[in-house]
Amino acid sequence: MTFKENLLEFLTLEDADKLLDSLKLEDYHAVLLNPKKINKEYFISLFPHVTSHPYVENAFIYDKNEYPLGKSIYHELGYFYLQEPSAMMVSSLLNISKDDLVLDLCAAPGGKSIGASFKLDGTGLIISNDLSRPRCSLIVENAERLGLENLLIVNNDFEKIYQDYLEKFDVIILDAPCSGSGMFRKDDKMIADWSINKVYKFAEIQKSLINIAYQMLKPGGTLSYSTCSYSIEEDEEVIEYLLSNTDAEILPLPYIKKAYINKNKPIGIRMMPSNFSGEGQYICQIKKPGNKKPTAYENSNKYKKELPSSLEDKDVQKYGNTYFYLNNAIKVKGLNIVRYGVKIGEDNKNIFRFDLHYARVGNRKDLPSIELNLDEVKEYLYGNVIRKSNPYKGYIYLIYQNNPIDIAKTDGEQIKNYYPKGLRKRFN
Numbered sequence: 001m002t003f004k005e006n007l008l009e010f011l012t013l014e015d016a017d018k019l020l021d022s023l024k025l026e027d028y029h030a031v032l033l034n035p036k037k038i039n040k041e042y043f044i045s046l047f048p049h050v051t052s053h054p055y056v057e058n059a060f061i062y063d064k065n066e067y068p069l070g071k072s073i074y075h076e077l078g079y080f081y082l083q084e085p086s087a088m089m090v091s092s093l094l095n096i097s098k099d100d101l102v103l104d105l106c107a108a109p110g111g112k113s114i115g116a117s118f119k120l121d122g123t124g125l126i127i128s129n130d131l132s133r134p135r136c137s138l139i140v141e142n143a144e145r146l147g148l149e150n151l152l153i154v155n156n157d158f159e160k161i162y163q164d165y166l167e168k169f170d171v172i173i174l175d176a177p178c179s180g181s182g183m184f185r186k187d188d189k190m191i192a193d194w195s196i197n198k199v200y201k202f203a204e205i206q207k208s209l210i211n212i213a214y215q216m217l218k219p220g221g222t223l224s225y226s227t228c229s230y231s232i233e234e235d236e237e238v239i240e241y242l243l244s245n246t247d248a249e250i251l252p253l254p255y256i257k258k259a260y261i262n263k264n265k266p267i268g269i270r271m272m273p274s275n276f277s278g279e280g281q282y283i284c285q286i287k288k289p290g291n292k293k294p295t296a297y298e299n300s301n302k303y304k305k306e307l308p309s310s311l312e313d314k315d316v317q318k319y320g321n322t323y324f325y326l327n328n329a330i331k332v333k334g335l336n337i338v339r340y341g342v343k344i345g346e347d348n349k350n351i352f353r354f355d356l357h358y359a360r361v362g363n364r365k366d367l368p369s370i371e372l373n374l375d376e377v378k379e380y381l382y383g384n385v386i387r388k389s390n391p392y393k394g395y396i397y398l399i400y401q402n403n404p405i406d407i408a409k410t411d412g413e414q415i416k417n418y419y420p421k422g423l424r425k426r427f428n
Contacts, residue, residue: 001196003181003191003194004016004020006196006199006230006231007019007020007230009231009232010232010236010262010264010265015260015274018274019230019272019273019274021274022185022272022273022274023184023185023273024185025185025273026185027185027186027273027279028061028084028085028273028277028278028279029061029062029063029064029069029082029084029085030053030056030059030060030061030062030082030083030084030085030088030278031050031059031060031062031069031080031081031082031083032056032058032059032080032081032082032083032088032114032115032118033058033059033060033079033080034078034079034080034081034118034146034147035058035118035121036121036122036147037077037078037079037146037147037403038074038079038080040058043060043079043080044060046074047060047062047067047069049062049063049066049067050062050067053085053088054257054258055089055092055256056085056088056089056092057092058118059085059088059092061085061277069082070082073374073377073378073381073427076145076381076423076425076427077145077377077400077403077405078145078146078147078360078403079403081111081114081142081146083111083114083115084111084186084278084279084281085276085277085278085279086182086271086276086278086279086280086281087111087112087175087226087228087278087279087281088111088115089271089281089283090112090115090173090175090224090226090281090283091111091112091114091115091116091118091119091173092115092119093224093253093254093283093285094116094119094171094173094222094224094285095222096116096119096120096124096171097124097170098120098121098123098124099123099124099294099295099297099328100120100124100170100171100295101124101125101127101168101169101170101171101295101330102116102120102124102125102126102127102169102170102171102172102173103126103127103129103165103168103169103171103172103173103213103216104116104126104127104128104129104172104173104175105129105158105172105173105174105175105209105213106129106130106131106174106175106176106177106209107128107129107130107139107153107173107175108130108132108135108136108138108139109135109138109139109142110128110138110139110142110143112173112175113126113128113139113151113173114142114143114146114148116171116173117148117150117151120150122148122149122150122327123150123327123328124150124328125150125152125295125297125326125327125328125329125330126150126151126152127152127154127169127335128151128152128153128154129153129154129155129156129158130155131155131156131157132155133155133336133338136153136154136155136338136339137338139151139153139338139339140153140338140339143339143357144343144355144356144357144360145360146360147357147360147361147362147404148361149325149326149327149341149342149361149363150326150327150328150341151339151341152326152332152335152337152339152340152341153337153338153339154335154336154337154338155336155338156334156335156336158212158216159208159209159212160334161333161334161335162212162215162216164333164334165216165333166215166216167215167216167217167218167219168216168218169216169217169218169221170218170221170222170292170295171221171222171223171224172213172216172217172221172222172223172224173224173226174209174210174213174223174224174225174226175224175226175227176202176205176206176209176210176225176226176227176234176238177202177205177206178202178206178227178228178229178234179194179198179199179202179229179231179234180193180194180228180229181194181228181229181230181231181280182227182228182229182230182279182280182281182282183228183279183280184280185273185279186279199229199231199233199234200233202229202234203231203233203234203237203238206227206234206238207238207241207242210223210225210238210239210241210242211242211245211246213225214242214246214248214286214288217288218288218290218292218293219288219289219290219291219292219293220287220288220289220290220291220292220293221287221288221292222251222285222286222287223248223285223286223287223288224283224284224285224286225238225239225268225283225284225285225286226281226282226283226284227281227282228279228280228281228282229280229282230270230272230280230282232262232265234282235267235268235270235282235284236262236265236267236268236284237265239267239268239284239286240265240267242286247288247289248286248287248288249286249287249288249289250267250268250284250285250286250287251285251286251287253268253269253283253284253285256269258271258275258276259271259275259276260272260275267284268282268283268284268285269282269283269284270282270283271283295328295330296330297328297329297330298315298329298330298331299313299314299315299326299327299328299329300315300329301313301314301315301316302316303316303318303323306323307323307344308364308366309366310363310364310365310366311325311344314326314327315327315328315329315341316344317340319340321346321347321348322343322344322345322346322347323343323344323345323346323347324339324340324341324342324343324344325340325341325342325344326340326341326342327341342355342357342358342361343355343357343358344358345358353418354395354407354418356406356419356420356423358407359397359404359405359406359407360404360405360406361404362397362403362404364397364407367395367396367397367407368392368396368397369396369397369398369399370388370390370392370396370397370398370399370410370415371399371400371402372386372388372398372399372400372405373400374400376388377400377405378426378427380398380405380406380408380415380417380419381405381419381423381424381425381427382424382425382426382427383417383419383421383424384417385414385415385416385417386414386415386417387413387414387415388414388415389412389413390410390412390415391412392410392412393410393411393412394409394410395407395408395409396408396409396410396415398415406418406419
């Protein structure tokens with residue numbers, strides 16, 4: 001079976017040709033604003049030729065040739081996250097409540113977890129999991145840069161441990177591994193690699209994953225299923241499998257004018273570049289019948305005397321000489337923890353060094369702060385000492401536009417550079 005023949009299983013010939021023609025056009029790019037660090041008005045003043053995303057709050061579609069946002073100093077400062085326009089709709093469409101316990105089952109590089117974290121505004125807890133430990137490092141990098149404090153990043157095969165988490169989660173995000181046809185326009189190699197056997201192979205994986213995800217979902221909870229595949233075998237038929245084998249119910253999604261709905265199998269929505277300024281994305285939400293009980297979080301700080309008072313109400317853990325914290329904690333079993341919330345810092349030979357992740361969260365009310373101008377910020381991010389007289393000695397917050405850049409040390413005459421060496425770069 002060819003790719004076009006696979007499309008004709010649910011598209012008319014006219015729609016299939018329209019989709020295939022759209023794959024020859026340039027792809028689109030989008031940006032999701034970090035609501036704690038920048039508002040829409042200021043972002044538009046910096047980048048006036050962006051277009052508001054029609055379905056995602058605080059998101060914009062942009063031309064990367066005009067605005068190379070990934071190289072922008074504002075990206076480095078955590079003002080926004082770059083994400084494909086259709087993919088960012090997965091988290092945007094979720095109805096997440098304060099204090100929800102969320103599992104992002106196949107999370108890397110972290111876009112869906114980040115979108116959920118922004119919606120929760122630092123509350124609740126998101127267990128952001130990926131089967132690949134190297135890919136988990138991408139989630140860590142994004143969490144640090146953006147200053148996220150409600151992510152527990154883990155590296156697990158949940159098929160081996162899901163029985164320890166039965167009916168545990170309020171929300172589960174399953175952006176399932178797939179054949180990737182929705183990304184053809186972004187990666188030519190995926191076109192050559194596509195086959196119907198690959199589709200069948202991933203469909204079996206997806207059915208296994210959605211089955212365990214549903215078992216881990218609380219009664220009354222929501223399961224979001226998505227793929228970047230156009231094939232009904234990986235999309236509607238996976239949902240039909242779940243509906244046939246469980247008491248799962250379809251949750252209606254808001255009306256989206258540019259979404260495609262399969263007329264023969266009206267299950268979920270499909271974003272396609274022939275209809276929308278984004279790549280291919282299938283999205284469906286499931287509800288488990290019942291009434292949802294609130295999650296009982298269990299913060300216990302036994303390091304109160306060793307750490308700042310601002311951490312007294314957090315769950316602080318120590319691994320070796322390194323401290324971490326979470327706003328909310330649960331009993332974990334069998335989880336391979338990559339990042340326990342926020343990395344506070346390290347105690348090395350009785351000298352404590354605060355971490356960039358902790359600095360970017362910006363919750364140290366007991367530290368003085370020094371506002372830098374844009375040129376000084378650029379010098380600091382390049383790794384240079386900042387010569388700036390100030391009335392302080394010791395640790396200080398470095399601030400730009402009222403947003404935390406880092407925690408550094410000053411002797412009153414200059415500011416020592418503590419920015420991680422691996423992140424240092426020159427900005428024009």
